[in-house]
Amino acid sequence: MQSKISPQLGEKVPNFKAGVIHYRDITIGASPQMIKGRLQLFQESLYFDLLEKELSEFPGITEWRKVLKQAGTDPSRYRHSAEALYRRVKKSNYLQSVNSAIDLNNFFSLQYEIPFGIYDADTIQGNIELTVGDSADAYTGLNGRENNLENMIIVKDEISPFGSPYVDSERTKVTEAAKNALHIIYFRPSMGIDEAESLADAVRKMFTQVHGGSSEYSLVTI
Numbered sequence: 001m002q003s004k005i006s007p008q009l010g011e012k013v014p015n016f017k018a019g020v021i022h023y024r025d026i027t028i029g030a031s032p033q034m035i036k037g038r039l040q041l042f043q044e045s046l047y048f049d050l051l052e053k054e055l056s057e058f059p060g061i062t063e064w065r066k067v068l069k070q071a072g073t074d075p076s077r078y079r080h081s082a083e084a085l086y087r088r089v090k091k092s093n094y095l096q097s098v099n100s101a102i103d104l105n106n107f108f109s110l111q112y113e114i115p116f117g118i119y120d121a122d123t124i125q126g127n128i129e130l131t132v133g134d135s136a137d138a139y140t141g142l143n144g145r146e147n148n149l150e151n152m153i154i155v156k157d158e159i160s161p162f163g164s165p166y167v168d169s170e171r172t173k174v175t176e177a178a179k180n181a182l183h184i185i186y187f188r189p190s191m192g193i194d195e196a197e198s199l200a201d202a203v204r205k206m207f208t209q210v211h212g213g214s215s216e217y218s219l220v221t222i
Contacts (some may be wrong), residue, residue, distance in 0.1 A: 062114025
Protein backbone atom coordinates (compact mmCIF):
# COMPACT_ATOMS: atom_id res chain seq x y z
CA MET A 1 0.00 0.00 0.00
CA GLN A 2 1.40 3.36 -1.06
CA SER A 3 0.30 6.79 0.16
CA LYS A 4 0.42 10.19 -1.50
CA ILE A 5 -0.84 13.76 -1.17
CA SER A 6 -2.69 15.21 -4.15
CA PRO A 7 -1.38 18.36 -5.89
CA GLN A 8 -4.71 20.04 -5.09
CA LEU A 9 -4.23 19.57 -1.35
CA GLY A 10 -0.59 20.61 -1.62
CA GLU A 11 -1.58 23.88 -3.29
CA LYS A 12 -4.22 24.69 -0.70
CA VAL A 13 -2.16 23.70 2.35
CA PRO A 14 1.58 24.22 1.78
CA ASN A 15 3.80 21.95 3.88
CA PHE A 16 0.94 19.53 4.51
CA LYS A 17 2.30 16.29 5.90
CA ALA A 18 0.92 13.10 7.40
CA GLY A 19 2.28 10.03 9.08
CA VAL A 20 1.02 6.62 7.96
CA ILE A 21 1.59 3.60 10.21
CA HIS A 22 0.58 0.12 9.08
CA TYR A 23 0.11 -2.36 11.95
CA ARG A 24 0.05 -6.10 11.25
CA ASP A 25 -1.00 -9.09 13.37
CA ILE A 26 -2.37 -7.00 16.23
CA THR A 27 -4.82 -8.01 18.93
CA ILE A 28 -7.50 -5.45 19.82
CA GLY A 29 -9.68 -5.86 22.87
CA ALA A 30 -11.00 -4.03 25.89
CA SER A 31 -8.54 -1.38 26.99
CA PRO A 32 -6.22 -2.40 29.82
CA GLN A 33 -6.62 -0.42 33.01
CA MET A 34 -3.41 1.45 32.25
CA ILE A 35 -4.94 2.95 29.10
CA LYS A 36 -8.31 3.66 30.73
CA GLY A 37 -6.61 5.33 33.68
CA ARG A 38 -4.27 7.42 31.54
CA LEU A 39 -7.14 8.59 29.32
CA GLN A 40 -9.26 9.51 32.33
CA LEU A 41 -6.47 11.34 34.13
CA PHE A 42 -5.52 13.27 31.01
CA GLN A 43 -9.10 14.40 30.49
CA GLU A 44 -9.44 15.49 34.11
CA SER A 45 -6.21 17.50 33.90
CA LEU A 46 -7.25 19.02 30.59
CA TYR A 47 -10.65 19.97 32.02
CA PHE A 48 -8.98 22.15 34.66
CA ASP A 49 -6.68 23.68 32.04
CA LEU A 50 -9.74 24.57 29.98
CA LEU A 51 -11.27 26.40 32.94
CA GLU A 52 -8.44 28.92 32.65
CA LYS A 53 -7.50 28.77 28.96
CA GLU A 54 -9.34 29.33 25.71
CA LEU A 55 -9.15 26.73 22.96
CA SER A 56 -7.28 29.29 20.88
CA GLU A 57 -4.38 29.03 23.35
CA PHE A 58 -3.68 25.42 22.30
CA PRO A 59 -1.35 25.63 19.25
CA GLY A 60 -2.42 22.38 17.63
CA ILE A 61 -6.12 23.15 17.88
CA THR A 62 -5.63 26.62 16.41
CA GLU A 63 -3.33 25.55 13.58
CA TRP A 64 -5.69 22.80 12.47
CA ARG A 65 -8.59 25.26 12.35
CA LYS A 66 -6.44 27.25 9.93
CA VAL A 67 -5.73 24.11 7.89
CA LEU A 68 -9.44 23.36 7.48
CA LYS A 69 -10.06 26.94 6.37
CA GLN A 70 -7.25 26.75 3.80
CA ALA A 71 -8.81 23.59 2.37
CA GLY A 72 -12.18 25.32 2.02
CA THR A 73 -13.97 24.08 5.16
CA ASP A 74 -15.67 26.38 7.67
CA PRO A 75 -13.83 25.40 10.89
CA SER A 76 -16.60 26.81 13.07
CA ARG A 77 -19.19 24.57 11.45
CA TYR A 78 -17.06 21.48 10.85
CA ARG A 79 -14.62 21.10 13.73
CA HIS A 80 -11.61 18.85 13.33
CA SER A 81 -11.64 15.78 15.52
CA ALA A 82 -9.07 17.02 18.05
CA GLU A 83 -11.05 20.20 18.67
CA ALA A 84 -14.26 18.18 18.99
CA LEU A 85 -12.62 16.07 21.71
CA TYR A 86 -11.39 19.16 23.53
CA ARG A 87 -14.88 20.65 23.47
CA ARG A 88 -16.29 17.45 24.95
CA VAL A 89 -13.79 17.60 27.78
CA LYS A 90 -14.53 21.29 28.35
CA LYS A 91 -18.15 20.29 28.99
CA SER A 92 -16.94 17.47 31.29
CA ASN A 93 -18.46 15.03 28.79
CA TYR A 94 -15.54 12.66 29.11
CA LEU A 95 -14.82 9.96 26.55
CA GLN A 96 -15.91 6.48 27.51
CA SER A 97 -13.84 3.42 26.66
CA VAL A 98 -14.63 1.77 23.29
CA ASN A 99 -11.74 -0.59 22.63
CA SER A 100 -7.99 -0.46 23.03
CA ALA A 101 -7.29 0.89 19.52
CA ILE A 102 -9.89 3.65 19.56
CA ASP A 103 -9.08 4.64 23.13
CA LEU A 104 -5.39 5.04 22.27
CA ASN A 105 -6.26 6.95 19.11
CA ASN A 106 -8.34 9.40 21.16
CA PHE A 107 -5.61 9.69 23.77
CA PHE A 108 -3.01 10.57 21.13
CA SER A 109 -5.31 13.21 19.64
CA LEU A 110 -5.84 14.82 23.04
CA GLN A 111 -2.16 14.65 23.93
CA TYR A 112 -0.80 16.09 20.68
CA GLU A 113 -3.72 18.43 19.83
CA ILE A 114 -4.05 17.10 16.27
CA PRO A 115 -6.41 14.75 14.42
CA PHE A 116 -5.61 11.05 14.25
CA GLY A 117 -7.43 8.33 12.31
CA ILE A 118 -7.37 4.58 12.94
CA TYR A 119 -8.78 2.25 10.27
CA ASP A 120 -9.21 -1.47 9.66
CA ALA A 121 -6.56 -2.04 6.99
CA ASP A 122 -8.31 -5.13 5.62
CA THR A 123 -11.26 -2.99 4.52
CA ILE A 124 -9.02 -0.67 2.49
CA GLN A 125 -8.39 -1.46 -1.18
CA GLY A 126 -5.22 -0.48 -3.01
CA ASN A 127 -3.25 2.71 -2.52
CA ILE A 128 -4.46 5.72 -0.57
CA GLU A 129 -4.48 9.43 -1.33
CA LEU A 130 -4.94 12.46 0.88
CA THR A 131 -6.81 15.09 -1.08
CA VAL A 132 -9.68 17.58 -1.02
CA GLY A 133 -13.18 16.20 -1.53
CA ASP A 134 -15.52 17.24 -4.33
CA SER A 135 -19.31 17.33 -4.54
CA ALA A 136 -19.50 13.57 -5.21
CA ASP A 137 -17.54 12.58 -2.11
CA ALA A 138 -19.59 11.39 0.86
CA TYR A 139 -19.87 8.53 3.34
CA THR A 140 -21.75 7.35 6.39
CA GLY A 141 -19.63 8.53 9.28
CA LEU A 142 -18.99 7.29 12.79
CA ASN A 143 -21.24 10.16 13.87
CA GLY A 144 -24.16 8.18 12.41
CA ARG A 145 -24.84 10.67 9.63
CA GLU A 146 -24.31 10.87 5.90
CA ASN A 147 -21.44 13.34 5.56
CA ASN A 148 -20.84 15.38 2.43
CA LEU A 149 -17.08 15.88 2.04
CA GLU A 150 -16.89 18.66 -0.52
CA ASN A 151 -13.98 21.01 0.25
CA MET A 152 -12.86 18.81 3.15
CA ILE A 153 -9.53 17.09 3.55
CA ILE A 154 -10.14 13.39 2.97
CA VAL A 155 -8.23 10.16 2.60
CA LYS A 156 -9.50 7.71 0.01
CA ASP A 157 -8.64 4.33 -1.44
CA GLU A 158 -9.55 2.80 -4.80
CA ILE A 159 -13.17 2.38 -3.66
CA SER A 160 -14.11 5.71 -2.08
CA PRO A 161 -13.21 8.15 0.70
CA PHE A 162 -12.94 6.51 4.10
CA GLY A 163 -11.41 9.06 6.45
CA SER A 164 -11.05 12.72 7.30
CA PRO A 165 -9.64 14.91 10.08
CA TYR A 166 -13.31 15.81 10.63
CA VAL A 167 -15.00 12.39 11.00
CA ASP A 168 -14.14 8.89 9.79
CA SER A 169 -16.32 6.43 7.91
CA GLU A 170 -18.34 3.50 9.14
CA ARG A 171 -16.84 1.36 6.36
CA THR A 172 -13.33 1.21 7.81
CA LYS A 173 -14.02 1.46 11.55
CA VAL A 174 -11.80 -0.58 13.87
CA THR A 175 -13.45 -3.28 15.93
CA GLU A 176 -12.00 -6.00 18.13
CA ALA A 177 -12.07 -8.30 15.09
CA ALA A 178 -9.44 -6.23 13.25
CA LYS A 179 -6.04 -7.87 12.85
CA ASN A 180 -4.36 -5.20 10.73
CA ALA A 181 -4.80 -1.45 11.06
CA LEU A 182 -3.82 1.77 9.35
CA HIS A 183 -3.03 4.75 11.56
CA ILE A 184 -2.94 8.22 10.03
CA ILE A 185 -1.42 11.13 11.91
CA TYR A 186 -2.49 14.52 10.55
CA PHE A 187 0.54 16.55 11.56
CA ARG A 188 0.55 20.29 12.01
CA PRO A 189 2.03 21.71 8.76
CA SER A 190 4.42 23.86 10.80
CA MET A 191 5.90 20.79 12.46
CA GLY A 192 9.42 19.95 11.35
CA ILE A 193 10.30 16.56 9.89
CA ASP A 194 12.37 15.48 12.91
CA GLU A 195 9.61 16.42 15.34
CA ALA A 196 6.97 14.66 13.24
CA GLU A 197 9.00 11.47 13.01
CA SER A 198 9.73 11.51 16.74
CA LEU A 199 6.01 11.84 17.45
CA ALA A 200 5.15 9.00 15.08
CA ASP A 201 7.80 6.77 16.63
CA ALA A 202 6.35 7.33 20.11
CA VAL A 203 2.85 6.59 18.82
CA ARG A 204 3.69 3.33 17.08
CA LYS A 205 5.81 2.07 19.97
CA MET A 206 3.00 2.63 22.45
CA PHE A 207 0.40 1.13 20.10
CA THR A 208 2.39 -2.07 19.54
CA GLN A 209 3.22 -2.37 23.24
CA VAL A 210 -0.51 -2.63 23.87
CA HIS A 211 -1.55 -4.60 20.77
CA GLY A 212 1.49 -6.65 19.83
CA GLY A 213 2.26 -7.24 16.17
CA SER A 214 4.59 -5.21 13.99
CA SER A 215 4.49 -1.74 12.47
CA GLU A 216 5.75 0.00 9.36
CA TYR A 217 5.89 3.80 9.15
CA SER A 218 6.09 6.30 6.31
CA LEU A 219 6.02 10.09 6.23
CA VAL A 220 3.87 11.50 3.44
CA THR A 221 4.74 14.99 2.19
CA ILE A 222 4.07 17.17 -0.83
